Amino acid sequence: MKIGILTSGGDCPGLNAVIRGVVLRGTTSHDLEFVGIRDGWRGVVDGDFFPLTRHEVKGLARSGGTILGTSRTNPYDGPRGGAQNVAKNLERHRVDGIIAIGGEGTLAAGNRLYNDGINVIGVPKTIDNDLRATDYSFGFDTAVNIATDAMDRLRTTGESHQRCMVAEVMGRHVGWIALHSSMAAGAHSLCIPEVPMTIDEICNQVTKAHDRGRAPLVVVSEGFTLKGMVEAYSDKGLDAFNRPRLGGISEVLAPEIERITGIETRATVLGHIQRGGSPSAFDRVLATRLGLHAADAVVDGAWGRMVALRGTDIVRVPFADALGELNTVPLERYQEAAALFG
Missing domain, CATH: 3.40.50.450 (Rossmann fold)
Structure with missing residues (x-):
């Protein structure tokens, strides 16, 4: 055969x-x-x-x-x-x-x-x-390890300047990479597709962390939507299966966080680095x-x-x-991580 x-x-x-x-x-x-x-x-x-x-x-x-x-x-x-x-x-x-x-x-x-x-x-x-x-x-475990390592690095530069760092990870319409890497890296705010948030809710978590003398780390999944958004952010067209190519939501959030909180904020899209390597x-x-x-x-x-x-x-x-129904992050898993925010 x-x-x-x-x-x-x-x-x-x-x-x-x-x-x-x-x-x-x-x-x-x-x-x-x-x-x-x-x-x-x-x-x-x-x-x-x-x-x-x-x-x-x-x-x-x-x-x-x-x-x-x-x-x-x-x-x-x-x-x-x-x-x-x-x-x-x-x-x-x-x-x-x-x-x-x-x-x-x-x-x-x-x-x-x-x-x-x-x-x-x-x-x-x-x-x-x-x-x-x-x-x-x-592939998931490797991606989480890569994302966690990148966030550890972002935290050191953020702490040096007292900046808020926004790290965007892959995941499409589920937040598993964001959930696991944010918990491993000790993030102060987590934004995943399963739990839409307002920009004020995110900024409140950022401000709480900053007021404690921390350099806030916000982890956002590429498929995250702010409350009121009809669909995930995408400006890269469609793939061969007619699905939107996601990515870039962190670059939308970062200037808004800086405008509202007054804290210098930088966005980093980890992108395809999560797919590469051994x-x-x-x-x-x-x-x-x-x-x-x-x-x-x-x-x-x-x-x-x-x-x-x-x-x-x-x-x-x-x-x-x-097929059909995605393996999404259960609300109880998000609530576990929420104890670490702010």
């Missing part, structure tokens, strides 16, 4: 560890053959495949990025898109199925292809931790385990399913369970 492996959507630490886990388990335990698919779904619609053996995956667990390349291509768009063309490409290269490693957009495309008769198994990837069918997705030990282990179990799922014919983490176990769940 020959299986294609692709990575799609935003890159993330741990992708290479999944690829390595799939190939090692598949070749040593199940006698599977693998091909790499270049640049996500783009490689599927273009038939851009290459042999993937143990030699190509050696030492990959510690490497960031993805050796396969990635893109935000929608396999149903364009003149070569659609399930019929995908099926022809797979048949031409004698590929029996696809392991798709990606986030919500990737898995939604995989689910649609599966419903159209293509064999697809999913592996959840997102630094945002927004897929509800898995307790954690690989994965943390936790993410290396989780990604590897997901890869091992994805190979097992192929042998068992568990098409249309995604491997996921439940507690400490790897399980298989239908694509539908991972």
Whole structure:
């Protein structure tokens, strides 16, 4: 049996560890053959495949990025898109199925292809931790570590000048990275999509911290909305799945905080630095385990399913369970962190 492996959507630490886990388990335990698919779904619609053996995956667990390349291509768009063309490409290269490693957009495309008769198994990837069918997705822990380190650095410069520092992290429409990194870094205010706030509420927390002699640190998730805002801030257009490219809300908040409080305020958008570099030990282990179990799922014919983490176990769940409703931050988790604000 020959299986294609692709990575799609935003890159993330741990992708290479999944690829390595799939190939090692598949070749040593199940006698599977693998091909790499270049640049996500783009490689599927273009038939851009290459042999993937143990030699190509050696030492990959510690490497960031993805050796396969990635893109935000929608396999149903364009003149070569659609399930019929995908099926022809797979048949031409004698590929029996696809392991798709990606986030919500990737898995939604995989689910649609599966419903159209293509064999697809999913592996959840997102630094945002927004897929509800898995307790954690690989890449999240690394992103939190990177964000926390950046905030530690921002605090030292903020304390030197008695400035308010506003750190913006990724997360799209959920606030998990912001929640975890803000608690780890000891932030004085947390702004996440699940809990809209007024600018006065934020400024009140900033002022309280400043009055105690602290240099306030405000952590804001890119999808945060002030009360009264209809949608998250975006001035970067749409991605290939017609979703707004978020980012920049910190640069809206910072001048307002300075105007209202009189405290010199600076904004820092951490951006893609959260996606780069080597994965943390936790993410290396989780990604590897997901890869091992994805190979097992192929042998068992568990098409249309995604491997996921439940507690400490790897399980298989239908694509539908991972899509639609986001894994948002519960109010009680925000209230835990709120005890540290101001």
